[in-house]
Each structure stands twice: as C-alpha cells, then as structure tokens.
Amino acid sequence: MLTVWDKRVWIALELSGLDYQYIEVDPYKKPKELMDVNPRGLVPALRDGDWGCYESTVLMEYVDDISQKKLLPQNPKAKAESRLWADHISRNIVPNFYRYLQAQEADKQAEHGREFEKQVNILMEAADLEGPFFTGSQISFVDVMVGPWILRCPRVLQPYRGWVPPTKESRFGRFIAALESEESILKTTSGAELYLDSYERYAENRPNTSQVAKAINEGRGLP
Template sequence: MASAQTAEKVQKTYHTKATGDALRTVEKHAHDAELKLFGSCFCPFVQVWYSINSRRRTRIKSPNANPRLTDGVNARKRVWIALELAGWGCYESTVLMEYVDDIAQVKLHPHDPKEKAHSRLWADHGSTISFVDVNVAPWILRCSRVLQPYRGWQPPSEDSRFGRFIAALEGHAGIKATTSGDELYLDSYERYADNRPNTSQVAKAINEGRGLP
C-alpha cells in the first residue's frame, strides 16, 4: 500500500502514429503520389485532411517522416499540417482546404457565391457535409474524447439540435475514416490538461501573459 501511495503518476506522451480507422486510411494512402500531406496524428487542425482524402489521391505521411514539414514546406514550423505538390508547398488547415476545394471536381463549398459566403459563417445542417462542418468536426469529436475525461464536459441531449449534429458527424463515414482510437487522444492531450511546462508555444504565451505566437 505504501508503494502505491508513493508511486509517481506515469505521464502519457504524444502518439506519433494514427490508430484505428485513421491508421487504416493512412495505410491505404501509403503509396507514392504527386500530392503529399504531412501531419500530426492527434492535432485537430490536421484532421481536416478528410477534405483531401475524400476527393483526391494523396500520399499521407507522419510529421516525423520528412524534415520538409518543418523546413521548406512549413515555414512557421509550429503548425503540424503541410501539403506538397510537385515541389510546391503550403500549410495551415483552412488554406489547404480552400486549395483542395479549388482543384477538386467535388466541392465542399456551394457554387452560388451568396451561399458560399454563408457557408463560411454557419454550419450547414443539411444532408451534405459542408466546408464549415469539416472545420469544426475535429473539435466536436474531441469534446467526448478529451474535454469529458479531463474537464467534465457533459454531452447535450441526443434529441437536441447540437446532439443530432454531433451524432451526424460521429456517424459520417469520411469523418470516421480520419479518426483514431480514443486512447490516442486521451494520451496525447494529458499534458495540455495538466498544463505541463513547454507543452506548446501557445500555452507558454498564455501562462506568461503574452500575445499568441
């Protein structure tokens, strides 16, 4: 009993490889391709790769697989998603989503300019997943996987509008194909929940009362 009382908590670490459905999707795209996507497996911004995976043949690699992620392609170095196409590179999740929407035959944005403008302001609750839905889905998915165990988040009623929206995202085949097992998120976000030193530049800036980097 004494040893149990004095035993230190085993700190969980970041996962470096996707798990579950997301891993199976990555393995399907492990072949060589002109368009390459680099990203961290647990970052919510990276999960918008659903918009790329669903409409274009893409090779997907982990952030540790190629130094170009933090060198030539991703100039900011702290953003864990980048895309490379025939020597050209870009980063930032929404920028990459816009780029893929521009070159894809199947659009996430509606064709009508007015509807397109509204889609940037409001989530589309229709039967077709929208550009906005894909942007917010990673954060919604992390409510039950991260906020609930670490901060006591309570899910909405299943018959509420928000509850139905969550259920629709959770059940969407494309979203599920880019979602790892719950343990990956539980492990990877523990350091954020514990506010460990040097977890991220953003956390450091907030703790020091500085502007965001």
C-alpha cells in the first residue's frame, strides 16, 4: 500500500484506483516516517514499500505510471504540453498566490493580486474552450496540479484579500464549478474554517510561518 503526505498527490491517488494511506502531518511536529522519506521534512512525500520519494510533480507522474487510469495524455506531444502547463503552475501561479496573500501593504496586495489573476488567465486561455476541465470534459493532470490552489481562492483569498470570484458563465467560473463538483477533490478538501485557521499566519505574514513563506519574503523560489 502507498503512503502519502500531500493534497495534490492525494487527489491523484483518489483518481488512480490504487490502494493507499493518506497521513496528515503537523508541519511544526514532523513525524519520523516523513523525515525518513524526505530529510527536509517537507511535503509532498510518498512511500511505496521500502522506497520513498518527494516533490508533487514527480510523485503525480509516478502515480500515473503505476496506475491504469491515466491523468497524463499518452500522446507524447500532448504529454509534453501538460508538463509545460504544470511547470507554469509551479513557477507562476503558486508563488503569486503566496505573494498576494502575504503582502501587507494595500498597493502590494493589489499588485500581486493582478499578477496572480494574470497567471491564472494565461492558463485559462490555453484550456479547452468548452471544458469544463483544462483538456475537456475529464479531469486531467493539469487540473490536479492547480486545483487545490484554485479552491483556496474563495476559501482563503476572498476572506483575507477581498478576491472577487469570476462570473459563473466565464471560462474560469466554469472551471471552478467543475473542480468544486469533482468527487476526488471533494474528498480531499478541508472545511472552510480549517482553511481560514491554517492560512491566518500567512495572511498576517508572521515570522517562522513556513519555509514557503520565508522563501516568498526573501524573493527566492519555493522550496
């Protein structure tokens, strides 16, 4: 049985049909089992028998490789394009989410909010026109890569930064609705109160919040 610590890999495992065990960890009290897999103590991490590995994209591709239900397209060119958009999410959408949330001055919040929206819109402009998911009617690798961050918009960015939801008829609005109704995502999404509690320290940009928060404040890439 696979053991996993991570939201995106958890969704991928839900979709894969593989047997697995999901473990929540306290980022301030990291268990030995996690440290054995990733000595830095960071999630995501996954153990398969006596083998362990980490990093979201790597683990999602590993799950896809050993599963009969594929999230990545089998056509090599389409697969490469999915990987490019996954890289866009990691390089541009996720870091700008944190910059937007951690900014304390109103002008910086507005600046990072615009950049976050720009990067999300770039992704939406590349998505299948009809959707509702990125490549069409079925959830795919790119959707799982970005889904947890998109669902944090109404749960975190809206209450803490006044993020304005798109119209339901827009491409982005239909994408959000599709993610909110996807069973694998519903099973792995926490309640609104937990999101508010978990992200309060980011919204206030408190010292020693996380390695991610520190990297954003120092202008470095995410760990």
